[in-house]
Amino acid sequence: MADLKLTVDHSTDAERGAVDAVLTADDHAVVRVTERLVRGGMARRKARRHLLLPGLHALQAEVGWISPGGLNYLCDVLQVPPAEGYGVATFYDMFRTDDPGHTDSVHHVCIDTACHIAGAEQFAQQLEAEGKQVHRGPCLGQCERAPARFVQGRGEPDHVPADTSGQPAAPHRASVRRLLKRVGVVDPTSLASYREHGGYAALARAIDIGPDAMIDEIRAAGLTGRGGAAFPTAIKWRGVADEHGRSKHVIANADESEPGTFKDRVVMENDPFSVIEGLTLAGLTVGAEHGWIYIRGEYPLATRRLRHAIDEARSAGLLGGDVLGSGQAFDIELRRGAGAYICGEETALIESIEGFRGEPRNKPPFPSTHGLFGEPTAVNNPETLLSAMYIAEHGPDTFRLEGTEKSPGTRLFCLSGHVAAPGVYEVAMGTTLGDLIELAGGATGTTRAILMGGAAGTFVGADQLDMPLTHEDTRERGTTLGSGVVTLFDDSVDFMSLVLRIAEFFRGESCGQCVPCRVGVVRQHEVLVELRDSGAALRPERHELVDDIARAMADASICGLGHTAAGAVQSAIRLGLIGGTP
Amino acid sequence: MTTDWSSLDPALADTTVSVTIDGASVTVPAGDTILDACTAHGVDTPTICYAENLTPVNACRVCVVEVEGNRTLVPACSRPAEDGMEIQTDSERVRHSRKMVLEFLGTTNDLSEAPAINAMSERYDADITRYATDHARFDQDVKIDDDLYIRDYDKCVLCYKCVDACGEEAQFTFAIAMSGRGFDNRISTEFDVTLPDSACVYCGNCIGVCPTNALQFKTEFDLRRAGEWREDEQTVTRTVCSYCGVGCNLELHVQDNEIVKVTSPADHSVTHGHLCVKGRFGWKYVSAT
Ligand SMILES: Cc1cc2nc3c(=O)[nH]c(=O)nc-3n(C[C@H](O)[C@H](O)[C@H](O)COP(=O)(O)O)c2cc1C
Ligand code: SF4
Ligand code: SF4
Ligand code: SF4
Ligand code: FES
Numbered sequence: 001m002a003d004l005k006l007t008v009d010h011s012t013d014a015e016r017g018a019v020d021a022v023l024t025a026d027d028h029a030v031v032r033v034t035e036r037l038v039r040g041g042m043a044r045r046k047a048r049r050h051l052l053l054p055g056l057h058a059l060q061a062e063v064g065w066i067s068p069g070g071l072n073y074l075c076d077v078l079q080v081p082p083a084e085g086y087g088v089a090t091f092y093d094m095f096r097t098d099d100p101g102h103t104d105s106v107h108h109v110c111i112d113t114a115c116h117i118a119g120a121e122q123f124a125q126q127l128e129a130e131g132k133q134v135h136r137g138p139c140l141g142q143c144e145r146a147p148a149r150f151v152q153g154r155g156e157p158d159h160v161p162a163d164t165s166g167q168p169a170a171p172h173r174a175s176v177r178r179l180l181k182r183v184g185v186v187d188p189t190s191l192a193s194y195r196e197h198g199g200y201a202a203l204a205r206a207i208d209i210g211p212d213a214m215i216d217e218i219r220a221a222g223l224t225g226r227g228g229a230a231f232p233t234a235i236k237w238r239g240v241a242d243e244h245g246r247s248k249h250v251i252a253n254a255d256e257s258e259p260g261t262f263k264d265r266v267v268m269e270n271d272p273f274s275v276i277e278g279l280t281l282a283g284l285t286v287g288a289e290h291g292w293i294y295i296r297g298e299y300p301l302a303t304r305r306l307r308h309a310i311d312e313a314r315s316a317g318l319l320g321g322d323v324l325g326s327g328q329a330f331d332i333e334l335r336r337g338a339g340a341y342i343c344g345e346e347t348a349l350i351e352s353i354e355g356f357r358g359e360p361r362n363k364p365p366f367p368s369t370h371g372l373f374g375e376p377t378a379v380n381n382p383e384t385l386l387s388a389m390y391i392a393e394h395g396p397d398t399f400r401l402e403g404t405e406k407s408p409g410t411r412l413f414c415l416s417g418h419v420a421a422p423g424v425y426e427v428a429m430g431t432t433l434g435d436l437i438e439l440a441g442g443a444t445g446t447t448r449a450i451l452m453g454g455a456a457g458t459f460v461g462a463d464q465l466d467m468p469l470t471h472e473d474t475r476e477r478g479t480t481l482g483s484g485v486v487t488l489f490d491d492s493v494d495f496m497s498l499v500l501r502i503a504e505f506f507r508g509e510s511c512g513q514c515v516p517c518r519v520g521v522v523r524q525h526e527v528l529v530e531l532r533d534s535g536a537a538l539r540p541e542r543h544e545l546v547d548d549i550a551r552a553m554a555d556a557s558i559c560g561l562g563h564t565a566a567g568a569v570q571s572a573i574r575l576g577l578i579g580g581t582p
Numbered sequence: 583m584t585t586d587w588s589s590l591d592p593a594l595a596d597t598t599v600s601v602t603i604d605g606a607s608v609t610v611p612a613g614d615t616i617l618d619a620c621t622a623h624g625v626d627t628p629t630i631c632y633a634e635n636l637t638p639v640n641a642c643r644v645c646v647v648e649v650e651g652n653r654t655l656v657p658a659c660s661r662p663a664e665d666g667m668e669i670q671t672d673s674e675r676v677r678h679s680r681k682m683v684l685e686f687l688g689t690t691n692d693l694s695e696a697p698a699i700n701a702m703s704e705r706y707d708a709d710i711t712r713y714a715t716d717h718a719r720f721d722q723d724v725k726i727d728d729d730l731y732i733r734d735y736d737k738c739v740l741c742y743k744c745v746d747a748c749g750e751e752a753q754f755t756f757a758i759a760m761s762g763r764g765f766d767n768r769i770s771t772e773f774d775v776t777l778p779d780s781a782c783v784y785c786g787n788c789i790g791v792c793p794t795n796a797l798q799f800k801t802e803f804d805l806r807r808a809g810e811w812r813e814d815e816q817t818v819t820r821t822v823c824s825y826c827g828v829g830c831n832l833e834l835h836v837q838d839n840e841i842v843k844v845t846s847p848a849d850h851s852v853t854h855g856h857l858c859v860k861g862r863f864g865w866k867y868v869s870a871t
Contacts, residue, residue, distance in 0.1 A: 005757075005781035007772065068773050081749075081756030082772035083780065090761045097773065340763070357760060362640050362660055512740070512767035514641050516679065519686035522765050526714050545712055552682035555655045555675060556643040563654060 004075065006082055009068035018062035019074050022054045048078050052355035056089050057297075057336060064103060064154050065096040080355065091357045091511075093137060093339030094152060094297050103154055104133045108298065110148040112139040112259040113451060113487050114416035116501055118146035138341060138505055139259035139455075140298050143416035143487070144423045150298045158300040172266055174426035175439060176402055178410050179386045183270040188305050191312040194273040200318065202389035203281050207326045211241055211285045218388055221396035222408045227253055227344075227381030228456070228483045229560070230471055233388060236378050239368035240286040243376035248288035251353075251372065251379045252279045254295040254302070255337055255344035258454040259505060260485035263412040264382045266424045268295070268302035272309040276332065278385025280313075280323060281392060283330045286378050291332040294349050297339055306334055341509040345559050346379040348511065359513045360559035381483075383412050402428035407470035411481070415440040417488040418447065427469070434465030436486065445490030449577055453482025455502050456564035458571035479571075495577040499569055500528050506565040517562030520553040524566060528578075537580030538573065546573070601667040616647060616658040616669060625671050628680060628702045630687075631741035632659040633791055635854040636751050639742045644683045644702065647671050655679055677706060684708035690719055692736040695795035695806075699739075718765060724803075727776040730863050731789050732803045733769075737796035740767055744788030744797060752856045757782040786862035790845055790855050799843040812837060820847070823861040828852060830861050841865050 011019075055074040059066050066089045075085040089095045100106075109115075109124040120136075127149075128134050135152075142148035145162050152158055174180050187193035194200075206214045219234035240248055252275055256264045268275055279291045295303055310332050313319045323330045335353050337343050343352045347361040350372050371377020380388075387409055391399045400408045407429040413436055416422045420441025427436055433450070437443060447462040458479045460467070467473055474481050489498070503525040512518040527546045531538055538546075550566030557563055573579045597612040601619055608623045615638070620627045630642040638660035646655035650668035655676065670676060684703040688710040693699050702708075725733040742760065749756045757780045761770040771780035789797040805811040816837045823830040830853045833845045844862055848855035 007775055007779055071772065081759070081781065083756055083759040083761075083770065086770065086772040087759035087761040091763050359760075362657065364661075508764065510764040512762070512764040514643050515683045515686050515739070516643050518740070518765055518767070519690055520682070522718055523686065523689070523713060526717050530714050541712065548678070548682060552679045552686075556646045556679035556683065557654075558640070558643075 004079060004081060006072045006076060007068060009072055011067075011069040011073035012063070014062050015059055015067065015070035016073055018058040019055050019070070019077060022051055022058045023048075023077065049080055049355035050353055052078055052080055052085065052088060053335065053338065053352060056085075056092075056095055057338060060095050060338075061153065061158075064100050065098065067099070071097075078355075084356075088355065088357055091340060092297075092337075095338055100133075102133060105154045105156060106133045106135050106152040108135045108137050108140060108150040108152060110138065110140040110142070110146070111136045111501065112505060113455070113498070113502070114143040114260060114422070115139070115146040115148050116498055117417060117489065117493055120147040123147040123149070137339070138509065139257065139261075141256050141262045141265050141296065143260055143262050143414065146416065146422075150300075158297075160298075160300060163301045172270075172424045173421075173439060174410075175431065176410050176426060176428055178390050178402075178426065179267070179383060179412060180424070180426045182274065183266065186271055186273075188270050188272055189308060191273060191309070191316055191318075194271075198393075199273055200277055200324065202392040203277050203284070203318075203324060206281050206285060206392040207324060211287065214281075214285045214392060215241060217391055217396045221391045221399040222406075223384070223387050223391060223399070224407075224471070225381060226383035226387065226411065226484070228258065228453070230481070233380070233384055236368055236380075237282070237286050239366075240288065240376045240378045243369060244287075247290070247373075247375050248286060249290045249292060249372045249375060249377040250279055250282040250286060250288045251291070251346075251349065251377060252293045252385060253344060253346060253349060253379050253381050254293055254299070255341075255349060256296055256299075256483075257337075257341040257344050258456060258483045258485060259502075260416060260451065260454040260487045261414050261483045262416075263414050263424045263484055265299055265302050267382055267386065267412075268299070269305055272302070272305040273313065274386055274389065275306065275382050276309050276313050276319070278382065278389045279332060280319065280330055281389055282378060282380060282385060284323065284326060284328055286376075288376075288378070289329050289331070290372075291330060292353060292372070293332060293334045294337060294343070294353060295334065296337045296344075303334070303336060310334065340511075341505075342511045342559075342561055345561060348559070349379065350377065357511070359511045360561075362558055383484075404430040404468070404470050404472075406472045411469070411484055413469070413484045413486050415486050415488070417451075418444045418490040418493075419488045420444055429470050430468045432465065433460075433467045433469060433486070436469060437465070437488070443488055443490065445492060447488055448491040448493060449489050449495070449572075449575060451485065451487040451489070451568065453480040454485040454487075455505050455568055456560070457482045457485060458567050459575055459577060460571070461575055495572060496528075496532050499572045499578050500525070500532055502568045503528050506561070510561060510565070514556075514558045514562065516552045516556040517558070517565060520549050520557070520562065521565050524549050524553075524569060528569070531579060538578075543573070543579070546570075599663050599665040599667075601663050601665070601669055603669045604671055610663055612662075614663050616649075616656070616661050616663050616667070617645060619663045619669075620647075620658060620671060627658050627671065628705070629659055630699060630702075630739060630793055631743065633743055633848070633855075635848045635856075636743060636746050636791065639746065641742055642683060642687075642739065644680055646676060646679050648673050648676050681706040681708050685710055685713075687739050689713050689717055691739055691794065692720075692734075693794065695737065695798075696793060698793065720768075722768070725776075726800070726803075728778055729800050730784055731786060731797060731799055733777075734796050734798070734803075735768055737794040738769060739794055739796075740769070741793060743791040743793065744769060747787040747791045747856065748782075752854070753783070753785050753787050755781050755783050755785070758788065784859040784863060785857060786844075786859070787856045789862075790857070801840075801842045805837070805842060811842075816842065823857070825860040825864065830857055832857070832861055834865070 059070045075082045140148040223233045224230040343358040348358040352358040367377040449459045506521040640657035640660040645658040648670040685708045
């Protein structure tokens with residue numbers, strides 16, 4: 001350990017204990033050498049670097065911040081340069097690198113879209129009046145029960161008060177029950193209950209027909225990714241499967257931080273074994289032995305349920321050296337994010353697991369050849385994995401009985417805002433926007449605009465209720481399905497303040513790596529602040545400036561965050577929601 | 583942070599690829615980047631975060647070009663040229679993004695000592711006057727920790743060059759890293775401790791790669807403050823460092839018979855632009871004798 005130069009700050013017993021617990025609890029961790037480290041000849045020294053994020057979580061939970069002494073100890077143990085450890089700690093919202101000066105839990109209150117219009121600010125003020133430590137922040141993935149709160153525990157576990165307060169569960173309805181068939185039916189803590197409800201039938205058939213046939217069926221079914229980019233799943237899986245003779249990975253992307261999205265949470269909390277089975281199916285199909293679930297840090301219940309499910313599955317031989325008698329090894333590690341929307345971007349997610357800052361990589365090369373630790377990796381959204389399970393169990397023809405030719409199957413939509421029954425809804429693709437809203441009890445007021453696809457999506461007007469929810473139709477109308485967000489806003493909404501908050505969201509969430517996005521999101525926000533303060537219409541030269549900024553972000557940024565950071569703002573201007581009549 | 587994967591692929595050896603650049607056909611060795619191809623073809627491509635002795639991080643995006651079939655623009659500095667690529671280097675779309683990157687930097691940073699970037703801003707008609715007058719900037723005090731070099735992060739465009747030079751690209755000291763997120767990103771030691779308290783070994787390799795003079799010799803900083811920095815009067819003498827047998831090349835910048843800074847040629851086979859503390863700062867004895 002001689003090479004690391006540490007500052008003179010000493011760690012406390014509590015800090016050392018917290019870090020040591022992460023290390024000893026790590027008996028399943030994959031110790032791998034990253035590509036960059038091989039190049040640096042630093043392989044052995046940094047082999048455990050992927051424990052940096054868990055270590056930071058442990059320190060934060062134990063003492064309420066990452067102290068210089070605590071960071072020193074963690075960096076020493078993991079052989080991470082302290083400047084880099086500090087760089088990683090300061091990247092995440094859930095970590096503090098200054099002494100908070102109190103020993104209380106921190107109440108995170110969401111101030112984004114659905115919560116914004118549901119009195120989030122008043123809620124935050126009320127909690128402050130009760131003497132609580134409040135942190136106003138981005139979407140917490142509980143939009144169906146806005147205004148949302150997450151408690152980052154100190155002396156108590158992290159929790160979401162609404163999970164335990166006996167509040168009635170939000171409706172999660174379906175016109176077709178495929179992906180949601182077990183939600184609300186199965187006991188989420190029992191493997192036996194999961195198997196009674198058809199669990200592991202999909203995996204058994206996938207093993208039976210073999211990886212090549214499985215990928216062929218997924219291709220025939222026309223499954224595309226449900227995480228936002230709608231990339232064909234078969235192409236991704238084929239790419240990884242074709243990388244022979246290398247250690248490989250599959251990752252469930254459960255970071256779910258797009259404002260308005262909460263479908264993955266509902267699935268993970270209510271049917272966690274399905275995500276385990278789906279990821280196992282992906283692993284066995286592409287020939288990966290290592291599975292990872294990267295779950296956002298603000299999902300304590302889903303995290304607990306998944307951890308429990310992983311343990312149960314492992315005890316039952318459904319994970320481990322010989323999965324379901326297939327002769328193939330596969331196991332799963334769970335990693336918690338720490339408050340960074342960008343870590344949902346697949347390459348940022350990979351960097352984050354490796355213990356680096358969540359800065360997206362330039363693509364190509366793609367994760368299917370150079371992913372986690374430089375090895376072939378398939379990253380998928382949980383809903384994609386559940387859809388693949390449906391195909392494994394029922395075949396591509398049955399899958400195609402719902403949906404359209406170009407957008408086959410069903411999808412989960414997250415309805416929130418001014419709608420009678422917010423929640424997750426499963427419908428066939430091609431269902432119209434209006435019918436989906438009717439399924440959720442209809443709008444509660446006179447709808448002025450609907451945000452499709454979240455902050456990274458676009459607003460559409462109430463004249464779009466006839467729009468079929470397919471990739472082809474949304475694209476044709478200049479909008480997107482994205483991650484299935486449908487947030488309704490009635491005519492009482494102050495759109496200036498709503499859109500300003502969306503711009504602020506991107507300003508807060510850009511990783512800051514590339515110039516167009518790092519500065520572009522700030523300049524875009526500043527133009528809108530100026531517009532609000534002026535109280536007048538958008539002047540032509542301001543309109544030109546904000547368009548110029550938008551174009552450069554979309555054209556020249558590294559990743560999808562920058563590419564979409566102006567979409568909602570631009571659509572709001574186009575629809576006359578802000579800036580005066582177009 | 584970004585890895586040059588192409589160098590790992592043995593299949594790329596001994597072959598060539600052909601691309602068209604602004605309509606003209608250009609053939610380059612496989613593994614070359616679009617930037618290499620542009621340079622070979624005589625197209626002058628602006629770059630800020632790129633350096634020939636570092637792996638591209640493609641963060642500044644001033645080098646972006648249009649490649650037929652790509653939804654977004656692509657960074658010339660890091661994207662390998664592929665057979666059949668049709669590349670536009672001066673389309674309206676390319677010029678627009680380059681201009682905006684330069685406006686974004688111009689409204690954020692103090693670029694008064696970055697003549698190369700200012701020349702790009704002129705070339706692409708960057709206009710920083712059209713932004714709100716009270717827009718956010720990198721306002722930070724100059725960090726003066728010692729007599730060797732200073733850090734003025736108002737000037738820092740976050741190109742990652744110093745981080746990479748300090749880290750696995752050259753020095754393996756890892757004294758500085760990116761910290762914070764988004765517009766609050768700053769190059770920093772752990773908890774922002776001073777350089778003497780950090781792992782810094784004063785090789786000065788970070789100074790050597792900085793494109794904006796955010797990192798500069800204390801001698802230069804003092805002369806500039808006193809209004810006595812006269813670059814046009816300086817002579818640059820190339821010599822071999824006398825401290826050890828490695829054979830590092832030094833460039834001694836001399837003003838009024840005093841060495842005011844030491845650089846190292848980036849294209850030199852031994853140093854690739856990098857030095858150690860003795861070569862970089864250990865010249866006080868020269869003027870003392
Ligand atoms: C800023 C940003 C955030 C993202 N967040 C998520 C996310 O939370 N969950 C997700 O599945 N995909 C997210 N994605 C998309 C992923 O990069 C990736 O495309 C997806 O996980 C692939 O899975 P799929 O093919 O199953 O959709 C995000 C992309 C960007 C640019
Ligand atoms: S586009 Fe934004 S989020 Fe993506 S790499 Fe660039 S700065 Fe980071
Ligand atoms: S002087 Fe050398 S060791 Fe110190 S920060 Fe710069 S590159 Fe790193
Ligand atoms: S200090 Fe200089 S080299 Fe380092 S990131 Fe800033 S501009 Fe680049
Ligand atoms: S020079 Fe290519 S992105 Fe900076």
